[in-house]
Amino acid sequence: MEYIPILVLIISFVGLLSIGTPVAWSIAISSLLTMLVSIPALPAFTTISQRMATGLDSFALLAIPFFILSGELMNNGGIAHRLIAFAKTLVGALPGGLALINVISAMLMGAIAGSAMASASAMGSILGPEMEKEGYDKEFGAAVNITSATTGLVIPPSNILIVYSLASGGASIAALFLAGYIPGILTGLFLMVVASFWAKKKGYNVGKRSSFKEVFRTFVDAVPALFLLVLVIGGIVAGIFTATEASAIAVLYSLILGFIYKEITLEKLPKIFLDSSATTAIVMLLIGASMSMSWVLSYEHIPQEISTGLLGISDNKIMILLIINLILLLVGIFMDITPAVLIFTPIFLPVVTKLGIDPVHFGVIMILNLCIGLCTPPVGSVLFVGVGIAKTSIEKVVRPLLPLFVAMIAALFLITYIPQLTLWLPGLFDL
Structure with a gap:
């Protein structure tokens, strides 16, 4: 029974x-x-x-609609063009320069907008045609765009890190935000290495080296957008405001910046508000439904049974983390990241805490793992956005995706078994 x-x-x-x-x-x-x-x-x-x-009755969750709105404002406010121009001066002359520009721009855009979908849409629509013009395969460009877009879910500010904080029963949002930087950047670097090797093998065109003057000019142009990271994360870490208050400040700053860049007008605002409201409604419905399932799991004592079962297999930390990673990789194929975090955090967190693993470290492992699922069929939302923007098919994108998957999994296992990569920055600020 x-x-x-x-x-x-x-x-x-x-x-x-x-x-x-x-x-x-x-x-x-x-x-x-x-x-x-x-x-x-x-x-x-x-x-x-x-x-x-x-x-849904949580003060911390108020940050999600605000960060979604700030992401929409950033996506419509000319931020992507400026970030791409800056990234181009940094890595444009390296093998696979345009692919590397995509990765760096996606990391920056994802960090600012906090949305993998927004990043994939912006980078794909701007860089995709340019990569084709330079002789890159459409499918390779789509594969790079799809995988690099997910780095913004690990690099803060990130809505999914806030969701994990809620599901974990109170892991510090500030600590999670700081913990995401090195894993997110490391994943991006791994993707850049693979993309560069692939581009060199295919003999894609190499761009011209930029002068220091060009680098400085594009950096200055991108500084107002990049300052949002300093404002939001710096304010949270310094204790000036909470993550929820920071999200409201991000909306105000994004709105002002959009008007300064003259990319956002009063006529565009209703559509921006409507799009962000629709996204918020979807996310909140997922959160509410997932919280009900989490309660049902707890009521039926399922987490305790799974915990006992896993610890019965082994009490070796390395083996348990390997098993959990494999389960999450499988879960990510069939379930979107938000419900997966809300449902499986209460199941696996008691297991890893018994083994002495920090909840902040485990949160980054879980999110980095489930980010891979966003790039896989049948429910990979970022995969479908990337393929749709590139006007190609999933079947054609699979081949260039595979080595990039390997890069993401390699980064995941490094983060899993070297906790200092995750916990060093939070420890530096005593979080």
Whole structure:
């Protein structure tokens, strides 16, 4: 009998997904069906709806709609063009220069906008045609754009780091933000190395070396956008404001910057607000549904059983982290990053904390791992955006994607087994 709830949960969730039910509704309905196994219908319906509502009752979650809005403002405010121009002067003369520009620009854009989708859309639409013009394969350009866009989910400010903080029961957002820098940059560097080797092998064109004057000019042009990182992260780390307050400041700064650059007008604002509202609604529905499933898992004592099972296999930290990474890589293929973080954090966090692993370190491992899933079918949202922007197909992009996947997995395992890469910066600021 004790295995019936988990079987109902898994079978109903997979079944709903397989017939095309949206992820949020699949999560909520499968959670409800699982509760119906244990309690009568009225309390089950009441409990699920109540848990969806109370799951969103968090001050920290206010930061998400603000960061989404600031990302939309940045995406429409001419930021991408300036970041690309700056990146071009830095690495344009290296083998695969345009691919390297894509990676650096995506890291900067992702860090500023906090959205992999926004980064993939902006970089793909601007750099994609330019790469084709210079003789790069369309599929290679799309593969680089897709994988590099996910680095912005690790480099702060990042909405998914805030979601993990909520799911973990209070891991410091400031510590998570600082912890994401080195892993995000390291992943970007690994992608750049692979992209450079691939470009050299294919014999793609190499750009001209930029003068110091050009580097300085493009840097000065990009400084107002880059200052947002200093403003937001510096303010949080210094204790001047919370992550939620920082997100509101980011919106105000992005709006002012868009008007200064003359890329945002009063006529454009309604569409920007509407787009950010639609994205926020999707994210919040996913969070509410996922919180209800997390509660159902806890009610049925599933995390404790999984914890006991994993520790029964081995109490070796290296082996347990390997197993969890493999499970998360599989989960990322079939589930979007937000529900995956909310559902699996309560399951795996008790296991790793028993082994003495820092929750901040584990949070970065989990998010970096699930970022790989965003680039894989059948639910890889960034994959579909990147392929759509490039006007190609998933089948054609797979081949150049594979070595970039290897680069991301190599970075993941380095971050997993060298915790200092994640914890050094938070430790520096006593967070």
